Amino acid sequence: MKIAIGGLKKNEMEAAIKRACPDIETVITTDMGAVPMLKSGQVDYYFGGCESGGGAAIAILIGMVGYSKCCTVCKNGGKPNKEEMKKFIDEGKVVFGMTIEMIDETVPLLVEALLEKNQ
Amino acid sequence: MLTAVNLIVVVLLCATTALASHLGVACFHDGIRPVMPEYLEGRLSRPQMASIAFGMSVGFIASVGISLTMTTNLLNPWLLFLTTDILGVISPKKWVAPILGGAWGALCLTALTGINTALTFLPVDLIGAMGVLQTYVVTGFSLFPIVAVFMQFGKKQGFISAVVVILARIGGPKLVALLTDKVAFSEDAWTMFIGVILLVGFAIAKDNKTKHERSKEEAEQLTNVFSERVLRIKKNLPLLMIGAALIAIAANIRIFAGSYASVYQLAEAYAGSPNAASLIREAALNEFMRGLGFIPLIATTAITTGVYGVAGYTFVYCIGYIMPNPLLAAVVGAAVMFVEVILLTFIGKFLGKYPSMRDASDNIRSSMGICVELALLIGSMNACITMGGATGFFIGATIYFINEYTGKKIMKMAIGPVAAIGTGLILNLLTVVGLFAPLA
Numbered sequence: 042m043k044i045a046i047g048g049l050k051k052n053e054m055e056a057a058i059k060r061a062c063p064d065i066e067t068v069i070t071t072d073m074g075a076v077p078m079l080k081s082g083q084v085d086y087y088f089g090g091c092e093s094g095g096g097a098a099i100a101i102l103i104g105m106v107g108y109s110k111c112c113t114v115c116k117n118g119g120k121p122n123k124e125e126m127k128k129f130i131d132e133g134k135v136v137f138g139m140t141i142e143m144i145d146e147t148v149p150l151l152v153e154a155l156l157e158k159n160q
Numbered sequence: 161m162l163t164a165v166n167l168i169v170v171v172l173l174c175a176t177t178a179l180a181s182h183l184g185v186a187c188f189h190d191g192i193r194p195v196m197p198e199y200l201e202g203r204l205s206r207p208q209m210a211s212i213a214f215g216m217s218v219g220f221i222a223s224v225g226i227s228l229t230m231t232t233n234l235l236n237p238w239l240l241f242l243t244t245d246i247l248g249v250i251s252p253k254k255w256v257a258p259i260l261g262g263a264w265g266a267l268c269l270t271a272l273t274g275i276n277t278a279l280t281f282l283p284v285d286l287i288g289a290m291g292v293l294q295t296y297v298v299t300g301f302s303l304f305p306i307v308a309v310f311m312q313f314g315k316k317q318g319f320i321s322a323v324v325v326i327l328a329r330i331g332g333p334k335l336v337a338l339l340t341d342k343v344a345f346s347e348d349a350w351t352m353f354i355g356v357i358l359l360v361g362f363a364i365a366k367d368n369k370t371k372h373e374r375s376k377e378e379a380e381q382l383t384n385v386f387s388e389r390v391l392r393i394k395k396n397l398p399l400l401m402i403g404a405a406l407i408a409i410a411a412n413i414r415i416f417a418g419s420y421a422s423v424y425q426l427a428e429a430y431a432g433s434p435n436a437a438s439l440i441r442e443a444a445l446n447e448f449m450r451g452l453g454f455i456p457l458i459a460t461t462a463i464t465t466g467v468y469g470v471a472g473y474t475f476v477y478c479i480g481y482i483m484p485n486p487l488l489a490a491v492v493g494a495a496v497m498f499v500e501v502i503l504l505t506f507i508g509k510f511l512g513k514y515p516s517m518r519d520a521s522d523n524i525r526s527s528m529g530i531c532v533e534l535a536l537l538i539g540s541m542n543a544c545i546t547m548g549g550a551t552g553f554f555i556g557a558t559i560y561f562i563n564e565y566t567g568k569k570i571m572k573m574a575i576g577p578v579a580a581i582g583t584g585l586i587l588n589l590l591t592v593v594g595l596f597a598p599l600a
Contacts, residue, residue: 047517049526052311071518073460073511086479092571093216096191097457103194104386105465108203127440141526142568 043068045075048098049088050141057148058088064123072101079106079135086155088148090141093117110145111136115153121147122140127152162273166415170235170265173406173416174244176262177470180403181248185396186468188241191216192249196467198247199390210250214374217242223574224420229268231290232427232576233276234417235410239268243469262391283591284598286584289543293580294424300535301421301446302348305355307527311518313362321358328354349372349442352449359520387465390504397501400468401494404476408493411480418477420532420573421446426481446477451475453528456511456521463508472500477521484496533572542574542584551600555583 042096043066046054051099052067058067070082078084079102103111112129115121117140129137139147180186184200186191192213199209225239242260251257306325310318348440393400410416414430417423422443429439451474462468471477476493483489511517533556537560544556559579563570570578590596 047522048215056198071519071522074385092189092529093220095195095212095216096189098191100190100194100457100461101197102463102475108195108198113216116215116219116569117571119215120567142572155564159491159530160362 042066042082042086042155045070045078045084045087045088046089047072047087048091048141049076050140050144051092053141053144054088054090054148057127057144058152061152062089063075071097071104072097075156076102076105085135087136089136089138090144091138092142094138094140094152096121096138098138106136108124111138112136113138114140115143115147121150123150123154126151127158130158131156162270166413168461169406169413170240170269170415171262172184173403173410174240174256174265174268175262176345176399176403176406177241178244178248178257178264179254179333180470181245182251182254182257182469183248183396184467185399185468185524185548186403187248188237189213189217189220189245190461190469191459192245192273193465193467195471196221197465198407206252208424210246213246213249217246218570219571221239223570223578227574227577228417228420228423230275230581231293232417233272234423234427235268235272235415236417237419237471238421240265240416244470252417253462254477264390267302269329275282282322282588284547284584284586284596286547286581286588288539289430289547289580289584290550292546293539293543293577294427295539296422297424297532297539298348298446299351300531301528302352302355304524304527305359305533307530308523309355309359309362311523312359313366313522317362318357321355324358325351325355346438346442349445351448356449357442359524363516363520366516367467367514367542377478386463386508388468390463390508392466393468393501393504396468397498400470401471401497403470404472404497405490407476408480408483408489409486411477412483413485416480417443418474418480419449419450420536421450421528422477422481438482440481447478447481448475450528451478453521453524455507455523458520459507460505460511460518463504468501472497475500477567513585524553529573536573537576540580543580546589548596548600551596552583552587555586556580559583 042059046067046069055067055069058065072089073089087102091097095118099111112134114137116125118139121143137151184196195212198204204303220238221242225236228236229239239535247260247264248257255286257305306321309321329347331350333347423437425443429436438538448485455473458469475496479493479496480489482494541553541556556579559582560575563575587596591598
């Protein structure tokens with residue numbers, strides 16, 4: 042599994058992914074840089090952080106990859122929910138935005154959900 | 161604060177931004193912009209869109225919006241425009257949006273004035289403590305280039321930047337004073353200026369090393385695929401310019417500040433500080449630097465969605481601060497908006513060609529947030545200590561930890577000020593019931 046990282050606090054995002062599963066390949070890029078990677082299959086998923094989880098994190102992806110493939114897994118002031126993530130993954134979402142306040146809480150659940158799906 | 165002119169300006173401003181949101185012309189929240197076309201083109205219903213807008217913004221309004229305003233006595237975009245984003249979206253008819261927007265503006269201004277009057281009568285001085293709260297915000301903000309260099313280029317460049325900037329901070333003003341016997345810039349201005357130069361220098365050095373073959377195509381793709389949407393923004397220029405003019409007026413008549421980068425200096429200047437003029441100049445400079453960091457985000461989301469930001473690249477805020485009168489502020493503010501929109505395609509192409517600029521922008525925005533958060537937290541704890549000594553610190557820290565371990569409902573940017581306000585209110589309550597004696 043390969044994940045592209047964009048948005049705010051990319052270093053923290055990468056560290057959180059590696060802590061959750063050291064085998065996952067990560068590539069730090071930008072939202073715009075991730076678009077061709079996703080389209081060509083170079084990466085499987087995109088994680089992005091911003092204040093709200095839906096703004097800078099995934100805005101460009103919504104415009105260029107499509108709204109149907111993007112979702113916010115943890116809003117500002119919200120709580121990450123693994124069941125909801127599983128639902129998103131089943132719906133075919135590949136772009137995941139989250140609030141940077143909750144990176145450490147959100148990433149492990151999301152990685153778990155993705156690993157379960159890909160087994 | 162509550163004069164007829166102020167009220168009219170705020171009501172008109174909020175009515176305009178609510179209408180802009182209703183029509184999908186512009187919204188303030190960068191996260192609502194990309195969802196807007198889904199709604200305008202019928203893939204999302206109005207209630208769905210409204211719930212998205214509300215969910216994304218309510219945390220900002222309640223924490224950053226309210227705490228910034230309560231600590232500075234100035235209205236801010238999070239309080240006004242995030243709400244008008246939502247009000248515009250939920251309005252079922254075109255004429256409802258400006259009415260709801262205007263009513264919100266009137267409510268904010270009257271509530272602010274009322275709260276401020278009430279606070280002056282408290283036994284423990286809350287307003288003075290709010291001045292303590294902002295002590296290190298400007299210095300904290302000026303640190304952001306160093307943090308951004310650490311983020312983007314790693315340890316070695318980070319350490320080099322830190323050392324160089326500290327030397328420039330201490331040595332720069334001394335050197336200038338020695339040569340010209342004038343103090344041209346504050347230490348904080350030096351810190352930020354040298355830091356930004358280092359950040360840009362490292363970025364250019366890195367860009368020259370790595371070639372971006374594919375990026376040209378991407379740039380073309382970005383501007384070609386979305387040329388219709390750019391055209392849409394250009395068609396909406398009249399409303400955007402009216403909005404910009406009103407924002408500039410509100411900033412100019414000293415009831416509105418654009419962001420955490422400027423609001424505390426402005427509050428100090430407007431409260432009658434002896435060096436008000438230089439404080440306002442530096443507030444405008446900080447706001448301008450922050451605006452630069454936001455250009456890539458706002459430009460690319462605008463190009464891909466056809467929805468612009470109500471304040472554009474936020475340069476209209478600076479115009480408001482520095483213009484000599486409201487009329488001039490309005491004219492120049494509208495002109496700045498015009499130029500921004502006309503240059504949109506050009507900026508889109510430029511950003512496509514230099515992907516490192518976007519990367520830098522992400523890191524700059526991350527680091528600005530991190531630096532101000534730290535400065536505000538420490539300032540807020542100092543404010544707690546000013547009001548209540550160790551007891552004040554105890555109450556403030558308790559509020560901080562409660563938030564930390566109950567799902568962080570209040571954002572990092574706001575938890576410090578919220579803790580300080582909470583501490584002030586609790587100390588006053590304790591004083592009233594005779595359990596606490598205000599410090600001399």
